[in-house]
Structures are given as structure tokens and as C-alpha cells.
Amino acid sequence: MKTRVVVTLKPSVLDPQGKAIEGALxxxxxxxxxSVRQxxxxxxxxxxxxGEAADRLLREACEKLLANTIVENYAIQHD
Amino acid sequence: MKTRVVVTLKPSVLDPQGKAIEGALxxxxxxxxxSVRQxxxxxxxxxxxxGEAADRLLREACEKLLANTIVENYAIQHD
Structure with missing residues (x-):
């Protein structure tokens, strides 16, 4: 089963890397x-x-490793 | 207009970072x-x-800066 997790900075968090890309473009x-945010x-x-077990597994992966939930949001997408 | 560009390694390209994340999980x-690929x-x-002008602009951004088309694919998504 293919799934995708997208981790993005929370809107209130500054993104200097995105700013640099914006300037380069x-x-x-x-x-x-x-504007660009990476x-x-x-x-x-x-x-x-x-199903639900997959969702639970991916949420756990995000919380424990893939995202820093203090400054990042994550979204789980099933293809 | 909000758009999203997703840049991924081509399937034939090794992804040691993804492998490391897979091992960590x-x-x-x-x-x-x-398997995990980042x-x-x-x-x-x-x-x-x-519309079309936006598509053209984003394709140009990908080709020139955002993706290394030798080893990466890109996908443009309009929200």
C-alpha cells in the first residue's frame, strides 16, 4: 500500500530556506x-x-520521527 | 493562487536518506x-x-531551480 506523508512548517514559523528560493526564482x-515555503x-x-491500522502507524511515525510537531504540521495521504 | 510542487527522486535512483529513515522507523x-523514499x-x-501561464511559470521554476531533472521528477499540483 503506497502512502505519502507531507511535512510542512507551521504558518507562524519563519522559513528562511523558502525565502531564499523565492529570491532565487x-x-x-x-x-x-x-511566496515559497519548503x-x-x-x-x-x-x-x-x-485502513485504520495504517493510519495509526503513519501517525505514530510522524509523531516519533518524521515531523517535529512543535514547529511542523503533517498530512497523511493515501494514494 | 496556491500551488504545490513535489520533487521526488526517480525510481531508479538510490535514496540512502530514505533507507536511513526506513531503518529508524x-x-x-x-x-x-x-520502504521509504524522501x-x-x-x-x-x-x-x-x-491557468496556463501559471503552469508554464511553475514548469520553468522546476526545470531551472527546484528539481535536478537528471535524477528527480517533479509534479505540479494546483489546490
Whole structure:
């Protein structure tokens, strides 16, 4: 079972890396970019786990390892 | 206009970082994780650009800066 976890900085947290990318895009002449924020994505394949158990497993993975929940949000997507 | 770009390693490219995360999840006792691959996500806000022009702009941003198209794929998502 293929799943995806997206980890992004909370909106209130500054993102200097995103700011740098935003500046780089503008200096490349790409007008129209208002803001950029960078995050991480984890494509996780599960074996022998389905439905609610899969959800619970992924939430635990996020809380324990993939996300720093003090400054980051995570979203779990099932393909 | 909010858009999201997801950059992932091509399937044929080794991902030692993903492997390390996979190992860490398993050593945390999370059974059922078969594989992990890590990628990047960019939440990009556009101003004054819509439709096809937005698509063109984002493709150019990916080709020039956000993705290394030799080893990475990118996907553009409009919210």
C-alpha cells in the first residue's frame, strides 16, 4: 500500500530556506511568485497494514520521527 | 493562487536518506513499513498568474531551480 506523508512548517514559523528560493526564482526573472515555503515529503510503502491500522502507524511515525510537531504540521495521504 | 510542487527522486535512483529513515522507523518498532523514499515539497503562492501561464511559470521554476531533472521528477499540483 503506497502512502505519502507531507511535512510542512507551521504558518507562524519563519522559513528562511523558502525565502531564499523565492529570491532565487525572482532573480531568475520568474515574475508572479509571491511566496515559497519548503517542506518534506515521504513516500512510504506499507506491507500487511491497511485502513485504520495504517493510519495509526503513519501517525505514530510522524509523531516519533518524521515531523517535529512543535514547529511542523503533517498530512497523511493515501494514494 | 496556491500551488504545490513535489520533487521526488526517480525510481531508479538510490535514496540512502530514505533507507536511513526506513531503518529508524523499524528500530522504533513500527512493523509494516516496507520502504521509504524522501522528497521535497514547495508550497508556492502565485500572484497575478493563472491557468496556463501559471503552469508554464511553475514548469520553468522546476526545470531551472527546484528539481535536478537528471535524477528527480517533479509534479505540479494546483489546490
Amino acid at each position: 525572482k532573480s531568475l526573472g520568474l515574475e508572479g511568485v509571491a 517542506g518534506k515529503v515521504f513516500d512510504i510503502e506499507l506491507a500487511g497494514v491497511e | 523499524k528500530s522504533l518498532g513500527l512493523e509494516g513499513v516496507a 522528497g521535497k515539497v514547495f508550497d508556492i503562492e502565485l500572484a497575478g498568474v493563472e
